[in-house]
Amino acid sequence: MSLTSRTLMEMYEAMRERFGHQGWWPGDGKLEVCVGAILTQNTNWRNVERAIANLRDGGLMSVSALHAAEPERLAKLICPAGYFRVKAKRLKNFIAHVLDSFGDDIDGFLDRPVSTLREELLSVSGIGPETADSIILYAAGKCTFVVDTYTCRVMMRHGLVGPEDGYEQVKELFESSLPEDPELWNDFHAQFVAVGKHYCRPKPKCDGCPLEPFDHDTGDEEDCW
Numbered sequence: 083m084s085l086t087s088r089t090l091m092e093m094y095e096a097m098r099e100r101f102g103h104q105g106w107w108p109g110d111g112k113l114e115v116c117v118g119a120i121l122t123q124n125t126n127w128r129n130v131e132r133a134i135a136n137l138r139d140g141g142l143m144s145v146s147a148l149h150a151a152e153p154e155r156l157a158k159l160i161c162p163a164g165y166f167r168v169k170a171k172r173l174k175n176f177i178a179h180v181l182d183s184f185g186d187d188i189d190g191f192l193d194r195p196v197s198t199l200r201e202e203l204l205s206v207s208g209i210g211p212e213t214a215d216s217i218i219l220y221a222a223g224k225c226t227f228v229v230d231t232y233t234c235r236v237m238m239r240h241g242l243v244g245p246e247d248g249y250e251q252v253k254e255l256f257e258s259s260l261p262e263d264p265e266l267w268n269d270f271h272a273q274f275v276a277v278g279k280h281y282c283r284p285k286p287k288c289d290g291c292p293l294e295p296f297d298h299d300t301g302d303e304e305d306c307w
């Protein structure tokens with residue numbers, strides 16, 4: 083096991099010991115997880131839950147129903163998630179892509195090799211790497227590491243990545259260092275979100291943080307992407 087692998091696993095154990103297993107992703111069924119991953123951009127999960135509840139109550143939680151929905155109605159229902167017109171368009175783009183090749187069969191769409199799925203998701207207008215990887219890891223249950231601002235910030239402050247590293251480099255570091263286990267990768271990302279929310283904010287609160295015993299430097303740093 084390399085030094086980076088050992089360090090990452092020790093960091094994971096420290097976070098898990100503090101926060102417990104996070105049991106992500108919230109969402110009832112694979113389509114809801116996909117919808118949640120698209121709606122959660124730039125908002126908090128409580129708002130996404132309200133938007134998802136509206137879609138469910140409106141009878142829209144199927145690929146064909148979302149596809150058939152009037153854009154105005156869709157935008158109104160997802161309004162709690164913010165940026166609702168943009169997000170309605172992204173959701174429509176994603177749904178059109180699924181419907182085109184798999185109809186209502188979201189399982190069939192997701193049950194493909196990671197590289198194929200990722201390439202297709204990234205080809206959908208409005209779906210970036212973090213959303214694509216969230217769908218693959220949390221809806222499809224397949225190994226791809228999700229990187230977000232929390233992850234990047236912790237990794238930079240602990241000297242494991244540099245400001246020149248982009249999304250793909252950080253993702254590659256995890257994927258080449260961790261055992262290929264979707265359960266582990268699922269909870270690892272969730273632990274970074276927990277540490278980011280409670281301690282590793284733009285102004286860090288290292289005192290009492292579960293990662294405090296690991297080498298870190300919160301001095302001069304560039305912010306994450």
Ligand code: SF4
Nearest residue numbers: 239282288291293294
């Ligand atoms: S708050 Fe401090 S100790 Fe905790 S993860 Fe951030 S830099 Fe590390």
